[in-house]
Amino acid sequence: MATSLVLDASSQAPLHRQLYEALRASIVAGRLSPGTRLLSTRALAEQLDLSRNTVMNAYTQLLAEGYLVGQLGSGTYVARELPERRPAQRALIRPPSKGASPPPISKRGTTMAAAHAGLSATLGLIQSGMAFRLGTPSVDAFPSELWGRLLHRRWQRSWREVLSHQDPRGYLPLRQALADYLATSRGVRCGPEQVLIVNGSQQAISMVAQVLLDPGDAVWVEDPGYIVAQGVLKAAGATLVHVPVDEEGLNVEAAIRLSPNARLATVTPSSQFPLGITLSHRRRLELLQWAERSNAWVFEDDYDSEYRYVGRPLACLQGLTPDARVLYTGTFSKVLTPNLRLGYLVVPEALVETFVAARIFSDFQSAPLEQAVLTDFITEGHFSRHVRRMRTLYAERQALLVEEARRELAGLIDIGPADTGMHLLGWLPPEMDDRTAAERAAAAGISAPPLSAFRGQSSGRGALLLGYAAVPERDISEGVRRLAQALR
The missing domain is CATH 3.90.1150.10 (Aspartate Aminotransferase, domain 1)
Known part of the structure; x- marks a missing residue:
């Protein structure tokens, strides 16, 4: 494999970037055919006289883009279907052949399939x-060497703790670290007992829908808005109320006119997706007052609040008033890597036990080793840097x-x-x-x-x-x- 990989030590381009481009070009041109097993990162590094981290960075980028696939315990392979060859409008669910009876599925399953068809x-x-x-996020800027050292150290020092049974809310030191971080950086009012570690913001909205909504309940969603979250709500049987977004963010007055008795409002107030608008202070107070008055809830998705380039990040909705009827979520997928399926959900104290039950019946817990490593990454200051x-x-x-x-x-x-x-x-x-x-x-x-x-x-x-x-x-x-x- 290495014979076609020519790297230029005098080039200004980093070696991991050159290796990535050489591998990608070989895959696209067919010199590395679909299904080909690549050398291990260690073996390829020895062949090319590179550091193993250089090879790992190139492989990670190709894995993230879909040119490579990893098989646990087997190795890394060229994907059988490359990104360039995927039809833009392919449905992942094949229609039944003519004359075949449709498989018996639930109403919820039918709704999920229909929602996915609209997303594909x-x-x-x-x-x-x-x-x-x-x-x-930038996979090429992920601190892979540092993460590897923290991972190795954790495994060496506390593998018994990591492999033992964990609290379904998540690793307690991580929840404490997050409660401290969110209080100082985002103004969140919470203790570690209110923080649940989840597998990203999608699981967070799914749990919120299970706990707070009955089929047919109305939910305010931003228009335009995050269609994946809307698909989750549709799958839960919610009735979506599309609320217009203007220069101040979600139009609360319009939302009340459209559906005053909605049970939930979903918002991205720090940086509205996809318009990037910040919800005004006036609208924030209107939204919280509506939730209190209507006995409703607000789901605050703070998906990329770390990336504010002018001034300091704004305080979140959840911390604006005591006992705000807000469920707050964030994710590390946008800060570190999409493949680190870790996020957090902050719930009001009165709902903690119910959400713990929902977590148990969902998948009980997130990967404990990654939680422990992330704890070290945060508490040692690496995350802020x-x-x-x-x-x-x-x-x-x-x-x-x-x-x-x-x-x-x-x-x-x-x-x-x-x-x-x-x-x-x-x-x-x-x-x-x-x-x-x-x-x-x-x-x-x-x-x-x-x-x-x-x-x-x-x-x-x-x-x-x-x-x-x-x-x-x-x-x-x-x-x-x-x-x-x-x-x-």
Whole structure:
């Protein structure tokens, strides 16, 4: 395998980046055919006279993008279906053949299948291509060597504790560390007993739906908004009430007119997805007052609040007033890596026992070893340093994307900087359909999903969502040029 991998020690490009590109080119060209087993990271590092971390970083990037797949205890293989060859609008659930009786499934199963069918085209566009994939942190900047040392140390010192039975709420030192961090950085009012460790924000919203909603209950959702969370709510039998978002965020007055007796409101107040708007203080108070008055709840998804480039991160909804009727969630998928399936859910004291029961009946607990390593990562200060580094890196990548877009995409896309987040909106001319533009971009190997795919009842000017956090600088420049060619 190594004979086709030519690296240039004099190049300014990092060696892990060169190795990634060489492997990707061999896979795309077919020199490494689907299903081929790659050398182990140690063996390839010895062949190429590289550090093992260099090889691991390249493999990690290819795994995250779908060019490689790992099989536990077997090795790493070239994916049998590459990202470039995936149809953008493929349904993952095959329709039954003609004459075949449909399998007997529940109403909830039917609802889930229908919700997924509506997501498949958009998810295909998000996953295709390299630039400008959405909602993904920089895997190449993940502190893999440090994480490996912490992992090894934890295993050496406390493997018995790690393998023993754990509290379904999660590893107590991690919950304590999170309660302290959230209090100082986000203004969250909670103790460790109110923190539940979950497998990401999707599990958090799923548990909230199970505990707080009955089939048919109305739920306010932002429009445009996060369609994956909306799919979870649909699967739980909720009735979605699409509430318009304006320059102040979720329009609470409009929501009350549409459905005053809703049981739940789901919001992304720190950086509204996908528009990036911050919910105004006035709207925040209106939302909390409505929840108190209506005996309803607010689900606050603080998915990327760490990435605010102007001023300090804003205080969260949950901490604005004592005893706020708010359930607060965050995830490490946007800060560290999507494959670290760890997040947290902060619940009011009165609901702790009920949510612990829901956690037990869900999957009991998250991976204890990862929880223990994450605890060390936070308490030893690595997490705060990593966030500061990523904030600087992402601000630089955002600025480059704006600069390149203004030079190469003038007249095709209107784009400007944002104070928060990991993506920018590229606004299209009024006469250009954003779904058509997204499909053209996907055909050119560019991931740029359309804003209209995240709309429910609302309408408006079309735009493309351009993620920059996971895209190295040279790929931003190349991606902009390819996107310009596709749109022209």
